[in-house]
Amino acid sequence: xxxxxxxxxxxxxxxxxxxxxxxxxxxxxxxxxxxxxxxxxxxxxxxxxxxxxxxxxxxxxxxxxxxxxxxxxxxxxxxxxxxxxxxxxxxxxxxxxxxxxxxxxxxxxxxxxxxxxxxxxxxxxxxxxxxxxxxxxxxxxxxxxxxxxxxxxxxxxxxxxxxxxxxxxxxxxxxxxxxxxxxxxxxxxxxxxxxxxxxxxxxxxxxxxxxxxxxxxxxxxxxxxxxxxxxxxxxxxx
Ligand SMILES: Cc1cc2nc3c(=O)[nH]c(=O)nc-3n(C[C@H](O)[C@H](O)[C@H](O)COP(=O)(O)OP(=O)(O)OC[C@H]3O[C@@H](n4cnc5c(N)ncnc54)[C@H](O)[C@@H]3O)c2cc1C
Numbered sequence: 001x002x003x004x005x006x007x008x009x010x011x012x013x014x015x016x017x018x019x020x021x022x023x024x025x026x027x028x029x030x031x032x033x034x035x036x037x038x039x040x041x042x043x044x045x046x047x048x049x050x051x052x053x054x055x056x057x058x059x060x061x062x063x064x065x066x067x068x069x070x071x072x073x074x075x076x077x078x079x080x081x082x083x084x085x086x087x088x089x090x091x092x093x094x095x096x097x098x099x100x101x102x103x104x105x106x107x108x109x110x111x112x113x114x115x116x117x118x119x120x121x122x123x124x125x126x127x128x129x130x131x132x133x134x135x136x137x138x139x140x141x142x143x144x145x146x147x148x149x150x151x152x153x154x155x156x157x158x159x160x161x162x163x164x165x166x167x168x169x170x171x172x173x174x175x176x177x178x179x180x181x182x183x184x185x186x187x188x189x190x191x192x193x194x195x196x197x198x199x200x201x202x203x204x205x206x207x208x209x210x211x212x213x214x215x216x217x218x219x220x221x222x223x224x225x226x227x228x229x230x231x232x233x234x235x236x237x238x
Contacts, residue, residue, distance in 0.1 A: 014105075015052070016041060020098050021074055026159040029081045030124065031091060034074045035100060045069055045135035046111065046128045046208075046236075049104030053087045061103065062087040065128035065210075065236070069135040078159075080124045109208070109236040111136065116144040116205045120194050120219050122151040125211030126160065128236055132208060137171045148176035151194040151215075155180060155187055195219060201228060209235040 016038035023033050043049075043066060052059040068076035082088035094100065109128050111117065117136065119129045129148065136142045152158050158178070167174050177197050179190040190197060194211075195218050201207060207228065209219045216235045223233050 014038075014041070015101060015103050017099050017101050018075070020094055020096050020100060023094065023096055026078065027157060029083075030159060031079050031081065033077045033079060033091070033094075035077070035102070037073060037075050038102075041075075041105075043070055043105035044110040045131040046109040047105040047107040047131075048109075048128065048236075049075075049102045049106065051087060051091075052101035052103060053090050055086055059101065060086045063106075065107075065109075065131070066105070067127040067130045069131050069139050071135070071139040078124055078127050107236070109210070109234055111206065111208070111234075113206075114142065114144065116202070117146045117208060118199060118201050118205060119146070119148045119208045120151075120198070120211075120215075121148070121209075122194060122211035122215050123153075123157065125215075125236075125238055126150060127210070129208055129210050130160070130163075133167070133174070137167060137174055143173050146171075146174045147199060148174075149179065149194045149197050149199070150176055151179050151181060151211075153180065153182045155183065193218075195222060198222060200226075201232075205232065207233045209233070211238065213237050 018038055019036045021034045021036055023031055026032055048063050048065040050061040050063055053062055064077045066075050067078055079091055081092050111132050121129045133146055136146055164176050177190055179192055179197050180187055181193045183191050207223055209216050216237050220233050
């Protein structure tokens with residue numbers, strides 16, 4: 001989904017040129033990109049920026065969530081390389097030391113008040129959620145429960161499990177369930193879509209959902225049907 005930002009908003013948005021510091025592939029179609037945090041750049045966990053992708057004489061803006069918490073000195077992204085996509089093709093070839101123009105930060109997928117959190121993500125939809133989770137656990141040292149339901153299709157799509165396992169060991173208030181919707185026979189973990197693993201939430205809890213439009217709608221509808229108030233259900237659609 002491509003956000004077109006109104007002209008009056010663009011006028012007041014920060015544009016910055018940054019440098020690629022690290023790039024590595026998590027899977028054949030997924031890169032983790034670390035870029036220099038511009039001077040005076042501040043953001044809230046869960047926000048995104050636009051990468052200004054060179055496109056002939058113009059630039060094509062593409063939205064990517066910042067997956068690192070605001071306290072980290074670099075900005076980290078995980079990017080799905082869409083075959084034939086302008087950003088996908090460009091970012092495949094970009095190298096450490098190259099420059100990249102970004103615009104932002106943008107977005108309202110943020111955690112405003114202290115409360116327990118249930119997060120639901122599929123695939124690369126984990127990006128803003130990881131920023132929210134790390135900001136709560138590592139930076140704010142919150143001790144309210146934080147749960148994550150994380151879904152993929154196949155085992156070969158899985159990434160960042162070591163990172164999640166490390167968080168569960170370090171923070172007793174954090175737990176996660178990893179589920180595969182199209183697991184093969186060798187898979188011993190949870191099976192099915194994330195919607196089959198949704199935990200009950202208490203009345204003060206906030207829910208954060210990020211992924212494709214169908215998943216986000218299904219999860220949101222289920223919680224609203226259970227009587228959760230819509231102001232407690234936050235979502236970002238990729
Ligand atoms: C707020 C926000 C945050 C986002 N954060 C991230 C992020 O952290 N990581 C990330 O990988 N993506 C993220 N996305 C999605 C990302 O912006 C798009 O995938 C991106 O615009 C693709 O650009 P492209 O130039 O490579 O492809 P395009 O040239 O824009 O599209 C090429 C083709 O691929 C299709 N397409 C585009 N995006 C997708 C998609 N996501 N899934 C399937 N088909 C698609 C298009 O319809 C088109 O047919 C985010 C989107 C939003 C709105």
